[in-house]
Amino acid sequence: MEADKIVVNKLKEHSRLSGDDIAEIRTFSFAPRELADHEDLIRQGDEPDRTVVVLSGWVARYHLLSGGGRQYLSFHMAGDWPDAQALFLERMDHAVCALGPVLVAGIAHKELTRAISRRPSLGFAIWRETLIDAAMFREAITNNSARTKPARMAHLFCELFYRARALGHVRGDQLQLPLSLIQLGEALGMAIATVNRTLVELRASRVVDFRSGTLTVHNWPRMCAIGDFDPGYLHLKPPR
Template sequence: MLRRNFPDSALDRPQETLIRNLKAHSRLPHEDVAEIGKFSITTRDLRPDEDFIRQGDHPEMAVLVVSGMVARYHLLQDGRRQYLSFHMSGDLPDAQGLFIERMDHALCAIGHATVAFIPHRQILRAFQRRPSLGIAIWRETLLDAAIFREAITNNSARPMQARMAHLFCELFYRARVSRLNEANRCSIPLTLVQLAETLAMAIATVNRTLQQLRASGTMDFRDGELVILKWRELQELADFNPDYLHMKKQSSSI
C-alpha cells in the first residue's frame, strides 16, 4: 500500500534515515545532505514476507528501508529461497539496480516493514551535481558486497554453531551502529524456516544449534527478539570481526 509523497522542499523522515545510514560509513558535506532533501520519496507499508521487488524486474526506483527489516533472496526452481542478506532502517538494498537492466534477485519484507522509493533519474542527477554523494552511495553497494563475501565464508567454512552465532553478531552489530537496538537486545523477526534458508541448515539443525547457543549463556533468540548476554564471548564463538562492515563507529563490548 502506497502511503504518501514527501515534497522536494522537506527534509522528512525517510531522507533523515538515509542520511543517518550514509554517515555511518561516509562523510556527508552539508551540500550532500541538502541534495538528499530534494528527493521525491513515496513510502509503502509491507506485510510480512511481501515481495516488493522480484527477480527479472526492470528497476526504475531505488529502495530505502525506512523501518523494519527486509531481505534479499534467490528463488530456486523448487520454490525454496536462499536468503542472501538482510537490510535494516537506512539501508539501500538495491542501489546496484541503478546500473543493471534486470534484477537477478528478489526483495521481501521480514516482518512488518516500511520502504521508500526514490526515482533513479533523481539519484543519477544528484550524482552529477554532487559526485561525493555518488561515492557515498557507491560505498553502500561495496558494503553489500563485503557482507556477501562474509556470508559465503560463513555458510561454507564455519561449523553450525559459529555460523548461526556469526549471523546474530552481524545483525546485532549493525543494529547497534544504526541505533536500532535497545541496550543488549534488538528485533530480528526471522522464523526458524528463514534461519534455515539463510544458513543452509535443516530445521532440526536450526533447533539444535539454537539450543546449543542458549546453553552457552552468550545469547537468546525467541519470538523474533535477539538478546545478547555475553557479547565478547559470543564474538569469540562466532569468530566475528566487524572490520568487514567498514563502519566508522565500532565497539567490542556492550
C-alpha cells in the same frame, strides 16, 4: 524519522558528506510504500526504475530456487538502503521481500543519476554503500562454507546485532528480529532440526538466545569469539 534524514545518517556511517551533498539529498522526492508480511518489494528478473530506503520494519534479500525454495542472502532493517545496487543494474538477479509489515520510501533512478552528476562525492558515497553490500555477501559465503554450525549462527547474530546497534535499534542486550527458524535455516544452509540443535547448543553456552523474534546477547565478546566475528568488513563507525 524522515526519509532524507535516514539516507543522510546511513551514508554518513561510512562516508563523508558535505553540506551540499546533504542539501542535494533533501531535494529527493521520496514515494512511500507499505508492504505486507512476505510481500515482494522487488522480484528476481525485475527491471526497477527506483531504489528504496527502509523506514520501518525489516526486509530480506533472497534467491528464488527452481524448486520454489529460498536462499536468504541478507537482512535489512529500518535505516538501511537494501537495493542501492539496483541503480547500477538493469535486471535484478535476486528478490527483496518484507519480514512483517514494512514501510519504505522510493527514490526514482533518474533523480538519483541527476544528483550524482551534480554531486560526484554523493555518487561515491552511494557506490561505497553497494561495495559494503558486496563485502557482506563475501562474508556470508565464507560463513556458510567454512565455519561450524554454531559459529555460523553466532556470526550472523553478531552481524545483525552490530549493524542494528549502529542504527539505534538495540535496547539493552536485546534486538527485535522477526525471523522464523525456517528463515534462519534458509539463510544459514541448515535444516530446521539442525537450527534447533544449534540454538540449544548456543543457549547452553549462556552467550546468546533467540526466542519468538527476540535476540538476546548475554556475552558480546564471547559471542564474537564463537562466531569468529570481526566487523571490519562492514566498514562502519564502531558503535558505542
